[in-house]
Amino acid sequence: xxxxxxxxxxxxxxxxxxxxxxxxxxxxxxxxxxxxxxxxxxxxxxxxxxxxxxxxxxxxxxxxxxxxxxxxxxxxxxxxxxxxxxxxxxxxxxxxxxxxxxxxxxxxxxxxxxxxxxxxxxxxxxxxxxxxxxxxxxxxxxxxxxxxxxxxxxxxxxxxxxxxxxxxxxxxxxxxxxxxxxxxxxxxxxxxxxxxxxxxxxxxxxxxxxxxxxxxxxxxxxxxxxxxxxxxxxxxxxxxxxxxxxxxxxxxxxxxxxxxxxxxxxxxxxxxxxxxxxxxxxxxxxxxxxxxxxxxxxxxxxxxxxxxxxxxxxxxxxxxxxxxxxxxxxxxxxxxxxxxxxxxxxxxxxxxxxxxxxxxxxxxxxxxxxxxxxxxxxxxxxxxxxxxxxxxxxxxxxxxxxxxxxxxxxxxxxxxxxxxxxxxxxxxxxxxxxxxxxxxxxxxxxxxxxxxxxxxxxxxxxxxxxxxxxxxxxxxxxxxxxxxxxxxxxxxxxxxxxxxxxxxxxxxxxxxxxxxxxxxxxxxxxxxx
Amino acid sequence: xxxxxxxxxxxxxxxxxxxxxxxxxxxxxxxxxxxxxxxxxxxxxxxxxxxxxxxxxxxxxxxxxxxxxxxxxxxxxxxxxxxxxxxxxxxxxxxxxxxxxxxxxxxxxxxxxxxxxxxxxxxxxxxxxxxxxxxxxxxxxxxxxxxxxxxxxxxxxxxxxxxxxxxxxxxxxxxxxxxxxxxxxxxxxxxxxxxxxxxxxxxxxxxxxxxxxxxxxxxxxxxxxxxxxxxxxxxxxxxxxxxxxxxxxxxxxxxxxxxxxxxxxx
Numbered sequence: 001x002x003x004x005x006x007x008x009x010x011x012x013x014x015x016x017x018x019x020x021x022x023x024x025x026x027x028x029x030x031x032x033x034x035x036x037x038x039x040x041x042x043x044x045x046x047x048x049x050x051x052x053x054x055x056x057x058x059x060x061x062x063x064x065x066x067x068x069x070x071x072x073x074x075x076x077x078x079x080x081x082x083x084x085x086x087x088x089x090x091x092x093x094x095x096x097x098x099x100x101x102x103x104x105x106x107x108x109x110x111x112x113x114x115x116x117x118x119x120x121x122x123x124x125x126x127x128x129x130x131x132x133x134x135x136x137x138x139x140x141x142x143x144x145x146x147x148x149x150x151x152x153x154x155x156x157x158x159x160x161x162x163x164x165x166x167x168x169x170x171x172x173x174x175x176x177x178x179x180x181x182x183x184x185x186x187x188x189x190x191x192x193x194x195x196x197x198x199x200x201x202x203x204x205x206x207x208x209x210x211x212x213x214x215x216x217x218x219x220x221x222x223x224x225x226x227x228x229x230x231x232x233x234x235x236x237x238x239x240x241x242x243x244x245x246x247x248x249x250x251x252x253x254x255x256x257x258x259x260x261x262x263x264x265x266x267x268x269x270x271x272x273x274x275x276x277x278x279x280x281x282x283x284x285x286x287x288x289x290x291x292x293x294x295x296x297x298x299x300x301x302x303x304x305x306x307x308x309x310x311x312x313x314x315x316x317x318x319x320x321x322x323x324x325x326x327x328x329x330x331x332x333x334x335x336x337x338x339x340x341x342x343x344x345x346x347x348x349x350x351x352x353x354x355x356x357x358x359x360x361x362x363x364x365x366x367x368x369x370x371x372x373x374x375x376x377x378x379x380x381x382x383x384x385x386x387x388x389x390x391x392x393x394x395x396x397x398x399x400x401x402x403x404x405x406x407x408x409x410x411x412x413x414x415x416x417x418x419x420x421x422x423x424x425x426x427x428x429x430x431x432x433x434x435x436x437x438x439x440x441x442x443x444x445x446x447x448x449x450x451x452x453x454x455x456x457x458x459x460x461x462x463x464x465x466x467x468x469x470x471x472x473x474x475x476x477x478x479x480x481x482x483x484x485x486x487x488x489x490x491x492x493x494x495x496x497x498x499x500x501x502x503x504x505x506x507x508x509x510x511x512x513x514x515x516x517x518x519x520x521x522x523x524x525x526x527x528x529x
Numbered sequence: 530x531x532x533x534x535x536x537x538x539x540x541x542x543x544x545x546x547x548x549x550x551x552x553x554x555x556x557x558x559x560x561x562x563x564x565x566x567x568x569x570x571x572x573x574x575x576x577x578x579x580x581x582x583x584x585x586x587x588x589x590x591x592x593x594x595x596x597x598x599x600x601x602x603x604x605x606x607x608x609x610x611x612x613x614x615x616x617x618x619x620x621x622x623x624x625x626x627x628x629x630x631x632x633x634x635x636x637x638x639x640x641x642x643x644x645x646x647x648x649x650x651x652x653x654x655x656x657x658x659x660x661x662x663x664x665x666x667x668x669x670x671x672x673x674x675x676x677x678x679x680x681x682x683x684x685x686x687x688x689x690x691x692x693x694x695x696x697x698x699x700x701x702x703x704x705x706x707x708x709x710x711x712x713x714x715x716x717x718x719x720x721x722x723x724x725x726x727x728x729x730x731x732x733x734x735x736x737x738x739x740x741x742x743x744x745x746x747x748x749x750x751x752x753x754x755x756x757x758x759x760x761x762x763x764x765x766x767x768x769x770x771x772x773x774x775x776x777x778x779x780x781x782x783x784x785x786x787x788x789x790x791x792x793x794x795x
Contacts, residue, residue, distance in 0.1 A: 057570050195614050248609055303742055310710070315720070321691075325650035325652075329652070334551055335549055356779075439554055
């Protein structure tokens with residue numbers, strides 16, 4: 001793999017002190033001798049969009065603008081010293097451009113990245129037929145609307161200027177004046193973003209692609225004002241950076257990960273088939289120094305190189321084997337208790353349900369007659385989803401009876417009796433918890449049939465509790481979901497852990513249930529001894 | 530019926546020497562994503578895809594681990610490691626959300642936060658709910674069951690990973706498991722798994738797997754190899770039952786008649 005050669009810089013991008021603090025970084029390159037037919041132009045745009053979508057995080061982290069260089073007029077600040085043409089000046093000799101700083105000797109044509117008032121200037125964006133301010137672009141232009149979220153909170157909007165004025169509003173849209181067409185022969189590529197490293201890598205990928213099409217890459221000087229925002233203030237960079245990085249991976253690591261023995265020559269061959277140049281180091285242990293082109297941004301660690309070798313080798317050719325290690329399996333205590341309880345409930349004639357953990361205030365509280373924040377079972381304060389897609393699923397359920405009632409409501413056309421139970425997850429807010437969410441498992445069951453009574457459900461509960469060798473008491477209580485005088489606390493081994501009773505007729509009417517329903521719910525951990 | 534499938538999977542994994550994990554559904558983004566070397570600006574962590582909860586941030590996270598994870602994100606791990614060059618904020622790491630995968634449990638166990646430091650060899654699993662903030666349709670629900678598992682040993686290879694899956698899926702009559710190389714932020718190498726069902730002959734995606742990266746393991750203090758996977762229980766169950774609408778298998782929208790007529794899973 002050859003590193004493209006880079007010609008010396010003629011153009012300069014200066015970063016003005018007004019640059020938006022939220023997006024202070026810029027990079028760029030000049031590309032000459034481009035020959036783009038329709039297909040080549042399409043594929044360049046596709047590459048740009050792909051980079052925007054991935055590394056650029058939908059343009060938020062990095063955005064690319066490609067311009068027809070012939071349509072740009074660099075501010076050529078006079079009084080260039082004779083004989084210093086196009087030579088790179090050491091950074092300390094540079095006078096920042098901006099304000100009325102006066103003449104500088106930067107040398108070549110200059111464009112400026114700055115921040116402007118959202119209404120501060122006008123340009124004609126792509127796909128528009130009139131001049132617009134950046135603020136107007138965000139409200140009146142389809143592309144502007146799409147990317148408005150990135151910049152709309154900025155105090156000053158990002159803008160790039162040449163001598164003729166504003167020509168690009170990154171990361172939103174370019175101006176029409178510098179639009180790239182199949183006629184374009186010379187390009188200016190600029191990137192702005194929130195991280196220099198990221199936009200430098202994105203630029204390298206574009207440059208490698210254009211170099212592969214026979215174009216010539218020319219450097220651009222990037223000069224940050226002393227007072228610009230970000231970590232680069234006062235820096236003088238030369239971009240693009242197309243050099244390779246080096247990472248070292250051991251022969252042993254490759255063999256261990258792939259689980260096969262390999263000859264050194266084979267590994268070198270596999271690296272080369274992956275497009276990576278390697279140098280072999282024969283020391284105490286064999287290592288490979290691998291040259292990684294800048295566009296391989298996925299390579300963060302030597303393990304990523306092992307993956308390349310594996311792909312070249314063909315993972316399909318590896319023979320599966322069962323790991324030769326001995327461990328002892330087992331279930332979690334809570335999981336065993338859940339299973340034992342479900343088994344017992346099924347034995348008592350219930351159908352085992354598996355309901356959603358997500359619910360709504362309507363289902364969880366209102367339709368049960370329970371108020372949020374009350375002391376009744378189910379009255380705990382809900383844990384709410386911040387941005388819910390559906391109003392039916394906006395919170396975690398605080399209890400499971402509403403879920404069972406929902407299943408009964410949906411199945412009034414199905415055969416009775418319906419005896420349903422669930423051992424499941426519930427949660428409520430609790431500032432005593434590390435996560436501020438108290439999670440526990442609950443046991444809920446309901447009998448819906450023409451003659452369902454308190455005594456029927458009590459009999460089931462008594463049988464269940466007895467199976468776990470626990471004691472049950474049921475002192476009378478009041479609960480808004482149940483009929484007064486037909487409701488009791490569930491007290492297991494002396495602890496009040498739930499409620500049992502006949503459901504209030506208003507709940508049944510609201511759900512078009514024509515049979516009485518008797519139900520209970522209590523905390524699962526009450527059954528643990 | 531999904532419950533029966535979950536029980537069956539648990540039985541198989543226990544038989545293969547796996548211990549079951551347990552842990553919170555609502556957890557810090559730190560345990561759900563940061564510990565997994567998921568960059569904070571990863572598209573899956575944006576506003577709409579997260580299941581953020583309207584509660585105060587988590588109170589306690591292991592301080593040393595927090596620092597180690599931040600370093601891994603910023604600088605990478607090892608002399609030849611690179612970080613993400615992405616913003617990293619402790620505030621975001623402390624936010625509480627519904628877990629998008631049960632790998633948060635694996636992180637808690639591997640770090641020693643759940644049961645103390647673990648020495649190799651170990652095998653752990655869970656078959657528990659995870660959440661996705663999206664709309665509901667016939668193949669997607671907001672809640673789904675993930676079969677999570679990992680194996681810790683001094684040295685593990687891709688062949689060990691493949692062999693473990695062959696053994697697991699053979700228990701369900703799926704004998705032709707295929708491995709397609711894949712990209713995950715937290716494993717390398719990574720593989721998507723495809724299985725050919727013996728009856729329908731259809732090739733379906735059944736899970737995602739790989740060997741945990743050093744950027745995941747090193748901050749957790751794990752010095753040996755760990756291979757891991759997340760599989761979709763619903764995929765397995767739909768194959769069993771022939772159900773075409775996932776809403777019949779799971780949830781408050783279930784039709785009792787469908788449940789009553791379903792064949793027992795054993």
